[in-house]
Amino acid sequence: MNVKFSKPNIYEEDLKLVKKTIKSGWLTHGKNTSLFEQKFKAYTNSKYSITVSSCTAALHLSCLALDLKKGDEVIVPAMSHTATSHSVEYTGAKTVFVDIDFKTGNIDTDKILKKITKNTKAIIIVHMAGLSCEIDLILKICKKYKIKLIEDCAHSVGTKFQSTHVGNFGISGCFSFYPTKQITTGEGGMLITNNKSFYNKIKKLKAFGIDKDINQRKKQGTYDVKSLGFNYRLTDFQSALGLKQILNYKNNLKQRHLIAKKYIKSLKNVDEVKCMPYSNNCSFFVFQIFCKNRDKLLKKFKEKKIGVSIHYATPLPSMTYYKNRYNLSMVNFKKAKVYANTNISLPVYPSLQLKEQDKVIRVIKEFYGYY
Numbered sequence: 008m009n010v011k012f013s014k015p016n017i018y019e020e021d022l023k024l025v026k027k028t029i030k031s032g033w034l035t036h037g038k039n040t041s042l043f044e045q046k047f048k049a050y051t052n053s054k055y056s057i058t059v060s061s062c063t064a065a066l067h068l069s070c071l072a073l074d075l076k077k078g079d080e081v082i083v084p085a086m087s088h089t090a091t092s093h094s095v096e097y098t099g100a101k102t103v104f105v106d107i108d109f110k111t112g113n114i115d116t117d118k119i120l121k122k123i124t125k126n127t128k129a130i131i132i133v134h135m136a137g138l139s140c141e142i143d144l145i146l147k148i149c150k151k152y153k154i155k156l157i158e159d160c161a162h163s164v165g166t167k168f169q170s171t172h173v174g175n176f177g178i179s180g181c182f183s184f185y186p187t188k189q190i191t192t193g194e195g196g197m198l199i200t201n202n203k204s205f206y207n208k209i210k211k212l213k214a215f216g217i218d219k220d221i222n223q224r225k226k227q228g229t230y231d232v233k234s235l236g237f238n239y240r241l242t243d244f245q246s247a248l249g250l251k252q253i254l255n256y257k258n259n260l261k262q263r264h265l266i267a268k269k270y271i272k273s274l275k276n277v278d279e280v281k282c283m284p285y286s287n288n289c290s291f292f293v294f295q296i297f298c299k300n301r302d303k304l305l306k307k308f309k310e311k312k313i314g315v316s317i318h319y320a321t322p323l324p325s326m327t328y329y330k331n332r333y334n335l336s337m338v339n340f341k342k343a344k345v346y347a348n349t350n351i352s353l354p355v356y357p358s359l360q361l362k363e364q365d366k367v368i369r370v371i372k373e374f375y376g377y378y
């Protein structure tokens with residue numbers, strides 16, 4: 008029995024809408040796009056939401072809309088996908104890395120202060136594996152030093168902080184619909200914000216800088232461009248897929264919690280393995296464990312045909328681009344290094360069968376001699 012690392016939560020019913028959309032011939036900025044945006048806005052309880060071609064695009068647009076430029080500094084956690092820091096680099100601003108809190112994998116709030124200078128314009132936080140950062144404390148810092156907050160919510164559809172969906176605390180929340188994510192459109196993303204003028208800026212930046220969208224044009228094809236923009240749109244058939252999944256997301260999230268609880272219960276006596284913390288507010292993009300002899304266990308998973316992953320294997324400051332650009336040493340990112348060397352992401356998608364999860368658990372226990 009092979010166990011996959013991830014499986015999209017897509018049903019026949021969802022594919023019908025995708026097919027219908029493709030057959031209609033209206034393939035981009037159509038009905039499904041606005042419906043998906045509306046439903047996502049309702050799910051996250053935010054004022055504005057806008058589909059984009061990826062979370063990277065959402066992060067890039069957020070940095071641009073904040074007018075980040077050369078000479079500005081942006082604080083980013085040392086442990087994330089490279090898209091988080093790349094979005095800063097695209098603007099010419101400087102990425103300033105902060106080590107993580109090993110318990111959560113999130114930015115170490117206590118270490119943020121030491122990295123703030125007169126040039127610090129923004130902080131990008133990542134809610135690792137769907138577990139929220141200490142947003143209240145981070146917001147206090149942002150307020151005190153007049154720094155903008157961007158939330159990288161690539162792991163976090165369904166994550167809450169004190170009963171508010173994440174992405175609502177910063178100027179923007181940037182979500183990913185990459186295939187391994189809780190919701191997928193193949194490639195794709197969503198940006199949420201509660202700020203009207205920021206939303207209007209993003210809308211223009213996302214589509215070439217054009218001042219009127221298709222429904223606002225008096226005469227076909229007439230519009231003006233007052234500033235540069237990109238083509239970061241999501242297609243309407245991708246939106247159809249996303250729309251169906253956000254409508255069914257409650258059940259998806261419920262299953263993730265059941266699977267996470269079972270991992271925690273089953274592995275609690277395995278001294279060599281530490282599980283990520285459980286929280287009702289977590290959305291469990293993956294279920295992370297931290298283990299002794301990690302690489303040997305990875306080999307065992309491969310041998311037993313169990314798909315797992317690592318988030319992430321290389322801390323951002325030790326990636327060649329960043330290491331050379333900023334002359335960085337890992338001495339300042341010790342926790343990120345340990346995290347990178349010990350974590351494994353286990354499957355936690357809703358269609359994971361009981362017997363498949365049992366196999367994952369059995370392989371771990373056997374590996375450490377608990378059977």
Ligand SMILES: Cc1ncc(COP(=O)(O)O)c(C=O)c1O
Pocket residue numbers: 061062063064087088090091133159161162182183184185195196
């Ligand atoms: C934390 C984080 N941020 C950003 C991204 C980029 O997302 P996308 O692939 O949708 O551009 C990812 C991708 O997995 C991610 O994990």
